Amino acid sequence: xxxxxxxxxxxxxxxxxxxxxxxxxxxxxxxxxxxxxxxxxxxxxxxxxxxxxxxxxxxxxxxxxxxxxxxxxxxxxxxxxxxxxxxxxxxxxxxxxxxxxxxxxxxxxxxxxxxxxxxxxxxxxxxxxxxxxxxxxxxxxxxxxxxxxxxxxxxxxxxxxxxxxxxxxxxxxxxxxxxxxxxxxxxxxxxxxxxxxxxxxxxxxxxxxxxxxxxxxxxxxxxxxxxxxxxxxxxxxxxxxxxxxxxxxxxxxxxxxxxxxxxxxxxxxxxxxxxxxxxxxxxxxxxxxxxxxxxxxxxxxxxxxxxxxx
Numbered sequence: 001x002x003x004x005x006x007x008x009x010x011x012x013x014x015x016x017x018x019x020x021x022x023x024x025x026x027x028x029x030x031x032x033x034x035x036x037x038x039x040x041x042x043x044x045x046x047x048x049x050x051x052x053x054x055x056x057x058x059x060x061x062x063x064x065x066x067x068x069x070x071x072x073x074x075x076x077x078x079x080x081x082x083x084x085x086x087x088x089x090x091x092x093x094x095x096x097x098x099x100x101x102x103x104x105x106x107x108x109x110x111x112x113x114x115x116x117x118x119x120x121x122x123x124x125x126x127x128x129x130x131x132x133x134x135x136x137x138x139x140x141x142x143x144x145x146x147x148x149x150x151x152x153x154x155x156x157x158x159x160x161x162x163x164x165x166x167x168x169x170x171x172x173x174x175x176x177x178x179x180x181x182x183x184x185x186x187x188x189x190x191x192x193x194x195x196x197x198x199x200x201x202x203x204x205x206x207x208x209x210x211x212x213x214x215x216x217x218x219x220x221x222x223x224x225x226x227x228x229x230x231x232x233x234x235x236x237x238x239x240x241x242x243x244x245x246x247x248x249x250x251x252x253x254x255x256x257x258x259x260x261x262x263x264x265x266x267x268x269x270x271x272x273x274x275x276x277x278x279x280x281x282x283x284x285x286x287x288x289x290x291x292x293x294x295x296x297x298x299x300x301x302x303x304x305x306x307x308x309x310x
Contacts, residue, residue: 012120013109014291015145019304020209020284023251025151027304029072032057034065041067046174046183047147049265053101053140054086055147056185056269058178060097069149073302078293079106079146091260091271094179098264104143108296117292118142135266145290151304154215154286157184158203158236159192160244165229166192167245168221171288172267173204182256184270190222193268200258202272203239205250209286212307240276251285253278 083099122138172185236245256272
């Protein structure tokens with residue numbers, strides 16, 4: 001018993017929790033606040049770059065708005081980010097705003113455990129270069145975790161062009177609702193970035209939480225292409241309009257017509273319009289959220305279903 005009590009003081013919480021959530025997530029509400037105004041951006045903001053940490057939204061909320069995340073059921077403030085307008089992006093008859101993250105904080109852990117857990121996590125990050133977010137400073141990673149208070153879905157992106165086949169997982173994705181655009185922020189070192197810019201078409205497979213291990217195994221294709229679609233350990237099916245191989249076991253398959261791409265810091269931001277959407281099954285989808293968010297929910301008896309390794 002005493003070990004359970006002492007553990008948070010000697011070992012940090014996991015940075016990320018892999019969870020099963022019915023799409024679209026309805027547990028957390030995101031709001032932008034500026035100059036006395038407030039707007040719901042739960043389905044209208046996404047991460048555009050990790051270095052510098054940059055968010056995109058269809059709203060121009062002034063030079064320095066605040067982004068707040070609240071639990072929908074209780075209305076409790078979970079955390080927030082202070083933003084600084086970095087640029088505007090005009091495309092397809094609409095304008096998007098890019099914001100750098102200036103500062104942030106969360107309320108999922110009580111003081112003094114909150115700063116102590118951050119210190120333990122930061123120490124672990126400094127001592128390990130194996131993290132997927134190792135290109136970020138520890139403080140920026142803490143801010144990114146706040147952005148993941150809204151559970152982020154994990155999808156598989158399929159790219160198919162003459163001489164180039166690939167499929168890889170992403171979670172820096174999301175709708176920019178007021179614009180009608182859908183965003184993908186892909187590290188610019190990904191081998192498929194040039195092909196996506198030229199072909200301007202991808203298929204997005206929304207994956208069941210139970211397929212976590214198979215989805216994660218495809219991370220290798222951020223660095224190397226797929227030899228052949230038949231080499232995948234599960235069957236594919238052609239997407240409706242573009243005929244791109246997508247995952248037959250997907251809950252939903254979307255096709256994205258890319259209308260704009262632009263380098264934003266460490267990432268290439270792809271903006272597109274969904275041209276087709278097929279719903280194939282109803283089940284919980286693979287999502288990521290911050291570890292301290294899952295800890296907050298666990299203390300209240302309403303944790304997300306966690307996805308464990310097979």
